[in-house]
Amino acid sequence: MSDQHDFVAALLDPERDCPAELSSWNGADPSSRFAVYRNNVISSLVNALADSFPVVLQLVGDEFFRAMAQVHVHANPPRTRILAEYGEAFPAFIEGFPPASSLPYLADVARLEFLRIQAYHSADTAPLNAEQITTALSQPDRLDGMTLELHPSAAVLSSNFAIVSLWAAHQGEMAIAQVDPLRAEHALVLRNRLDVEVMGIRHGAALFIQALRTGQCFGEAAEQALAIDPEFDLSHLLAHLISTGALTGYRFAP
Amino acid sequence: MTLSLLADENSGAPALSSTLPLRAGIGLKSQHYRQILESQPQVGFFEVHAENYMVAGGPFHHYLQRIREHYPLSIHGVGLSIGAEHPLDEQHLDRLAALIERYQPQSFSEHLAWSSHGELFLNDLLPVAYNATTLTRVCEHIDRVQNRLQRPMLLENPSTYVEYASSTMDEASFISELIRRSGCGLLLDVNNVYVSCINHNWDALGYINALPLHAVGELHLAGFAEDRDSAGDRLLIDAHGAPVDDAVWRLYAQVLQLLGPTPTLIERDNDIPSLEVLVAEAQQAERQLALHRTPQRQALA
Known part of the structure; x- marks a missing residue:
């Protein structure tokens, strides 16, 4: 497998060891530094979803939203380089996310919010x-x-x-x-x-x-x-x- | 980069100049669109992230078009993934070409980094190893970009948190060789220099002096966040969520000593403050630029 393939696999799977060929000048565990990339990737995408789905966020609260969005980002990282398009799969994910099942309307609110984004940029x-x-x-x-x-x-x-x-x-x-x-x-x-x-x-x-x-x-x-x-x-x-x-x-x- | 000799550093008229003015600019944020059109703040240019404008229509294009009528523009890509192992995404390049055709920016820049892997987009600027293999690959990618866009691009030095055991050259040498081979320009991000030099215990001025400074077309200034690695040493994070640090302002002054006045962007992408705060930071950069402008003019006279 290629270097970047290993890098990506470790970025998206917190259980995986960080790539073996990373080093640091002071002998610090490279994983403590690799963690910055892991955090940047996941938190920037969670923030993007929070920006795109503000009513969903208000309905479930910040902590729940971020936990839910993080699971989504790990399961469905973007396949587009245009962040306005990221989130299309989020409503269906919410629908199948058991901890959110007590709010059966949540997925449709998310669908409405994504339609608003599409309308905004259409x-x-x-x-x-x-x-x-x-x-x-x-x-x-x-x-x-x-x-x-x-x-x-x-x-x-x-x-x-x-x-x-x-x-x-x-x-x-x-x-x-x-x-x-x-x-x-x-x-x-x-x-x-x-x-x-x-x-x-x-x-x-x-x-x-x-x-x-x-x-x-x-x-x-x-x-x-x-x-x-x-x-x-x-x-x-x-x-x-x-x-x-x-x-x-x-x-x-x- | 000889065209820069023709630029009128005080000109705000975008159509007359093919390079950024020797002034300070700020990142264009959607929450400031209306206020910018109403108040026409004294900034030298605006910079936008290319990918934010890769949408069909709506307010983003409405406002950018109007703001472009009054200010020079820099288009700064964050999604081209020039450092990726895979070939460049030609569709993305097409979108970029269309955007550049539409807005005729004075500058286009991208990063020495990768942000995609196959179909996946990771939304972060990830590091490359500095060796002959990556040098060849990144050069090919820059060639492709410049051929497709029919213009030179600026490449930005990265901020990094790890190094690769497989690197065989230092970052400044790698960038110098890239620029020599590809003919691209350099976007010198002074904050990234500071961040990487702290993170890897490099000498910042030594790093800067090892770069081909004649190729610098733009400077970036931004704020960083601070953490510690497992050894307890400072680990700075290029977070773009805070004002420019004093240490970076000092390094900027040293860079201007070497370069003379150079277009300078205040970058802020998170925790966006009011327009006034960003304009004030740009004015702080303009005061530094002014210090280096006058003597050079006298010397030329």
């Missing part, structure tokens, strides 16, 4: 302007067959838990005591200019947006959403998507 795409929107909506007979493009940041997360309320409570937007975590909620994540917004939406709205995302046409998407959720207010959702710059393109059926 591509800049210009929204439809007023003229384009007027053109698109002024032909009602062609509306049903129209497909809509959404801003790259737009994402929906449907959860069996109150992820939007839990998230809002940790932004100081509502009291945590008011939150029933076991109530299902649907989140719309969207970057509006420079700010990422998280909004609770109805089940029908979530279905509608997901249908648009998969390229279904407007009529089909609306029909499916209304079949499941008859109270879904399509015009209200469209107004919101327009005002937040989430509609970036449209195409009429040929």
